[in-house]
Amino acid sequence: EVQLVQSGPEVKKPGESLKISCKGSGYSFTNYCIAWVRQMPGKGLEWMGNIYPSDSYSDYSPSFQGQVTISADKSISTAYLQWTSLKASDTAMYYCARHESTGAFDIWGQGTMVTVSS
Amino acid sequence: DIVLTQSPDSLAVSLAERATINCKSSQSVLYSSNNKNYLAWYQQKPGQPPKLLFYWASARESGVPDRFSGSGSGTDFTLTISSLQAEDVAVYYCQQYYSTPQTFGQGTKLEIK
Numbered sequence: 001e002v003q004l005v006q007s008g009p010e011v012k013k014p015g016e017s018l019k020i021s022c023k024g025s026g027y028s029f030t031n032y033c034i035a036w037v038r039q040m041p042g043k044g045l046e047w048m049g050n051i052y053p054s055d056s057y058s059d060y061s062p063s064f065q066g067q068v069t070i071s072a073d074k075s076i077s078t079a080y081l082q083w084t085s086l087k088a089s090d091t092a093m094y095y096c097a098r099h100e101s102t103g104a105f106d107i108w109g110q111g112t113m114v115t116v117s118s
Numbered sequence: 119d120i121v122l123t124q125s126p127d128s129l130a131v132s133l134a135e136r137a138t139i140n141c142k143s144s145q146s147v148l149y150s151s152n153n154k155n156y157l158a159w160y161q162q163k164p165g166q167p168p169k170l171l172f173y174w175a176s177a178r179e180s181g182v183p184d185r186f187s188g189s190g191s192g193t194d195f196t197l198t199i200s201s202l203q204a205e206d207v208a209v210y211y212c213q214q215y216y217s218t219p220q221t222f223g224q225g226t227k228l229e230i231k
Contacts, residue, residue: 035220037168045160045168045211047220061219095167104158104173104215111167 002026004034004096004109011115012086019082020112022096029077030054035105036070036081037095048094051079052101086116120144120214124223130231137199139226141212146192149216156216159188159197162225163208171210172197204230 007021022034035050049060053072060070069082079096094112097105121144131137147156155175160168170179172188175195185200199206207230212223 044225045162045213045222047213047218047222059218063219097168099215102156102215104170104213105160105168106170106173106179108167108169 006109009113034079122223128227139197141195143193147216
């Protein structure tokens with residue numbers, strides 16, 4: 001079964017760092033890109049950026065450039081989304097999703113809820 | 119950035135009736151070299167991740183019931199549910215993957231009347 005399994009929910013304080021993960025299985029991880037999508041509470045979907053695990057090339061939305069880092073370790077079929085200093089406004093559900101280099105998001109992770117509160 | 123505007127924002131339709139959701143793009147998402155529209159539709163039910171319904175604007179994803187259809191080209195697209203079922207209650211999003219940053223419409227909430 002093709003699936004993306006994300007790491008569990010996180011509760012952090014402002015200023016803390018965080019790295020969440022997305023592990024792919026059931027397919028060749030390097031043949032597809034992984035995108036990260038934010039969904040703030042009660043809001044819509046926002047594309048944050050993506051990564052090509054084959055060469056670790058990443059692309060970011062201008063809205064998120066410099067705010068997060070997307071990386072991947074193809075040896076363990078896992079992509080990551082990282083913050084160095086969280087803000088309360090980072091509170092959201094974060095989804096990873098698989099897609100071909102130019103394609104729709106056909107497989108989604110279950111989501112990781114990140115809560116940032118003092 | 120390409121802006122996708124969905125209409126309506128919310129919609130209430132009776133069971134077995136037709137539901138229609140529109141998505142208008144601020145610029146064409148039709149790639150002339152392959153004649154494909156880089157437009158997808160997703161369904162998101164409460165507490166679940168989005169689910170792909172259509173890609174290339176009208177190509178139905180495997181397992182999606184045929185009461186769902188996607189149409190349109192260039193800048194104007196439509197998602198139609200021919201006979202609404204209770205399990206179709208969800209928020210529906212269009213997405214363009216023609217250029218980065220990829221963008222989503224604001225979503226349309228579909229309910230039963």
